[in-house]
Amino acid sequence: xxxxxxxxxxxxxxxHFPIEKGIIFKRNAGWIRAVDxxxxxxxxxxxxxxxxxxxxxKSTTAMTVAQLQASTAGKVFFEGRDLSLITPKELRRxxxxxxxxxQDPYSSLNPRMRAGDIIxxxxxxxxxxxxxxxxxxxxxxxxxxxxxxxxxxxxxxDRYPHEFSGGQRQRIGIARALSLGPKMIIADEPVSALxxxxxxQILNLLKDLQQELxxxxxxxxxxxAVVEYFCSRIAVMYLGHIVETAxxxxxxxxxxxxxxRALFSAVPLSDPRSARKRKRxxxxxxxxxxxxxxxxxxxxxxxxDVMERCKVETPTLSNLDKNHxxxxxxxxxxxxxx
Amino acid sequence: xxxxxxxxxxxxxxxxxxxxxYIIMIIVSSFWLPFDPSEMDVKHVLESPSFGTGHxxxxxxxxxxxLSRIMKGSSVSLIISxxxxxxxxxxxxxxxxxxxFLGGRWDNFIMRIADIMFSFPSLLMAIFVxxxxxxxxxxxxxAIGIIYIPQFARISRxxxxxxxxxxxxxxxxxxxxxxxxxxxxxxxPNSMPPIIVxxxxxxxxxxxxxxxxxxxxxxxxxxxxxxxxxxxxxxxxMMIAPWTAIYPGLAIIxxxxxxxxxxxxxxxxxDPRLRNVS
Numbered sequence: 001x002x003x004x005x006x007x008x009x010x011x012x013x014x015x016h017f018p019i020e021k022g023i024i025f026k027r028n029a030g031w032i033r034a035v036d037x038x039x040x041x042x043x044x045x046x047x048x049x050x051x052x053x054x055x056x057x058k059s060t061t062a063m064t065v066a067q068l069q070a071s072t073a074g075k076v077f078f079e080g081r082d083l084s085l086i087t088p089k090e091l092r093r094x095x096x097x098x099x100x101x102x103q104d105p106y107s108s109l110n111p112r113m114r115a116g117d118i119i120x121x122x123x124x125x126x127x128x129x130x131x132x133x134x135x136x137x138x139x140x141x142x143x144x145x146x147x148x149x150x151x152x153x154x155x156x157x158d159r160y161p162h163e164f165s166g167g168q169r170q171r172i173g174i175a176r177a178l179s180l181g182p183k184m185i186i187a188d189e190p191v192s193a194l195x196x197x198x199x200x201q202i203l204n205l206l207k208d209l210q211q212e213l214x215x216x217x218x219x220x221x222x223x224x225a226v227v228e229y230f231c232s233r234i235a236v237m238y239l240g241h242i243v244e245t246a247x248x249x250x251x252x253x254x255x256x257x258x259x260x261r262a263l264f265s266a267v268p269l270s271d272p273r274s275a276r277k278r279k280r281x282x283x284x285x286x287x288x289x290x291x292x293x294x295x296x297x298x299x300x301x302x303x304x305d306v307m308e309r310c311k312v313e314t315p316t317l318s319n320l321d322k323n324h325x326x327x328x329x330x331x332x333x334x335x336x337x338x
Numbered sequence: 339x340x341x342x343x344x345x346x347x348x349x350x351x352x353x354x355x356x357x358x359x360y361i362i363m364i365i366v367s368s369f370w371l372p373f374d375p376s377e378m379d380v381k382h383v384l385e386s387p388s389f390g391t392g393h394x395x396x397x398x399x400x401x402x403x404x405l406s407r408i409m410k411g412s413s414v415s416l417i418i419s420x421x422x423x424x425x426x427x428x429x430x431x432x433x434x435x436x437x438x439f440l441g442g443r444w445d446n447f448i449m450r451i452a453d454i455m456f457s458f459p460s461l462l463m464a465i466f467v468x469x470x471x472x473x474x475x476x477x478x479x480x481a482i483g484i485i486y487i488p489q490f491a492r493i494s495r496x497x498x499x500x501x502x503x504x505x506x507x508x509x510x511x512x513x514x515x516x517x518x519x520x521x522x523x524x525x526x527p528n529s530m531p532p533i534i535v536x537x538x539x540x541x542x543x544x545x546x547x548x549x550x551x552x553x554x555x556x557x558x559x560x561x562x563x564x565x566x567x568x569x570x571x572x573x574x575x576m577m578i579a580p581w582t583a584i585y586p587g588l589a590i591i592x593x594x595x596x597x598x599x600x601x602x603x604x605x606x607x608x609d610p611r612l613r614n615v616s
Contacts (some may be wrong), residue, residue, distance in 0.1 A: 066512055068508055068512055092514045095512060095513070095514050096514070098507070100509065100512050100514060102508070103505070106505075108505035108508075109506055110508050110510075110524050112527045121513060121515065122513035125513055125514050125515050125519065126514055129514065131514075178514070
């Protein structure tokens with residue numbers, strides 16, 4: 001299934017938000033560096049999981065990739081096209097290829113629209129803009145088949161979002177994201193607002209859809225179990241930087257970066273015996289403010305293995321082997337290629 | 339065809355019935371009145387209400403029939419209240435959605451203007467506008483409308499602001515929707531409930547404002563009857579002929595009540611979350 005064609009390529013993406021002070025005359029008091037030089041690429045059919053704690057910039061990365069948030073620097077290539085260079089008209093056409101599944105199934109659906117209209121809305125917009133040609137009848141048929149595919153009873157097209165449960169609402173969101181036939185789905189924590197029992201249903205639905213429609217996923221999550229189940233490759237983010245990326249098996253079995261190790265040691269294990277044997281790495285301190293500009297590794301003040309070099313230089317992602325990159329000086333011996 | 343939702347809501351029906359009664363009264367009064375409302379009758383000055391004379395609500399200090407004057411005044415009051423609210427709502431909502439949707443400098447600029455308008459007490463503002471424009475019925479509409487503009491602007495801006503951060507707006511954007519589409523399809527329908535409640539309140543407050551202005555002699559000018567100037571002239575004879583004040587007052591109260599009930603009912607009806615709840 002995996003081929004070498006790269007669908008999405010993100011290069012040195014930066015998103016900085018201004019901190020404004022003053023009531024009438026705003027002045028800029030600094031920047032929040034939400035995303036600070038993130039690079040990754042996703043091959044066709046692959047699903048990349050982006051994990052990290054709250055506020056590390058993973059959702060901002062997703063929204064910027066989806067062109068819903070302006071980037072400060074860096075480039076996003078979709079199928080080789082630089083999305084920042086194309087005209088708004090071309091961007092609208094391009095949007096058909098990457099759709100978003102949102103985190104909150106309650107605020108992501110307009111409470112005044114019926115489920116059927118929500119799912120059909122993208123089709124209707126694109127038909128009105130004459131980007132796709134589809135008749136009214138075809139829209140209804142397409143909507144019905146999408147609802148059926150996403151496990152929604154066809155009788156529910158006339159119902160309003162509040163009449164659905166959280167899981168069903170997320171299914172509506174998924175059906176909407178699929179309506180334009182996208183190549184890539186950007187899933188921004190699609191299951192974190194749901195019950196555990198519903199989470200697995202939604203994950204299985206997404207997984208089935210991925211196989212059926214040959215979808216590529218950028219999957220944002222903070223739940224490592226979810227990511228390990230769903231994703232073929234994982235990138236770990238900390239304070240706006242990617243610190244480690246590897247395929248999910250490798251990363252799960254041998255996390256290397258001190259932050260990743262700490263993160264994975266916090267995953268609850270179902271077997272109490274192995275849980276007792278495992279050494280938990282407890283990180284000291286808090287995530288530093290993303291508004292402070294400083295030299296060195298972003299993780300330096302919480303890292304158990306911090307060295308002098310970490311406080312002066314910023315490590316970049318370097319290849320450990322073909323499928324495993326890490327940004328840490330511990331593994332940056334001169335013999336390895338960078 | 340299923341029963342319209344408004345008929346399932348008792349409060350709204352009550353309001354609607356009251357308003358309908360007034361509308362019927364206006365229609366009737368346009369071609370038939372018990373007496374000529376401006377005809378003076380010195381023989382029957384300050385007559386108490388009675389069936390015998392045909393003056394059901396009595397007569398005022400010039401012998402004019404109070405019921406006829408209330409009926410004639412109802413059309414003036416209702417027209418002023420509806421047009422003034424429409425004027426304020428149209429301009430206020432335009433300002434509000436502009437400020438809320440664009441944000442930033444525009445928001446600051448528009449809302450500071452609204453704040454300046456807000457800082458005048460509404461009656462004082464109305465008196466000021468009337469003094470500048472001159473005293474006639476149309477200027478009452480403009481004066482009350484101007485008072486309403488910042489109120490509607492603030493309410494619609496608040497509604498737009500709270501909706502703008504919802505994920506379904508982002509979803510629409512990622513589905514290729516443009517600004518105008520998002521505004522009219524997603525933002526405005528969802529900001530309707532507070533605006534409709536404001537409309538119904540404004541309709542009733544407009545009646546009170548019109549009455550206040552007319553009471554102060556700045557609104558509808560005699561001899562043309564309005565509920566406010568009826569009250570104003572009744573003030574002098576209120577102690578000996580209370581009906582001259584009670585009936586116009588009752589007319590104001592019931593119409594205000596009708597609008598408020600309708601507004602409350604509409605708010606419930608327009609919220610889809612309260613639909614189909616058994």
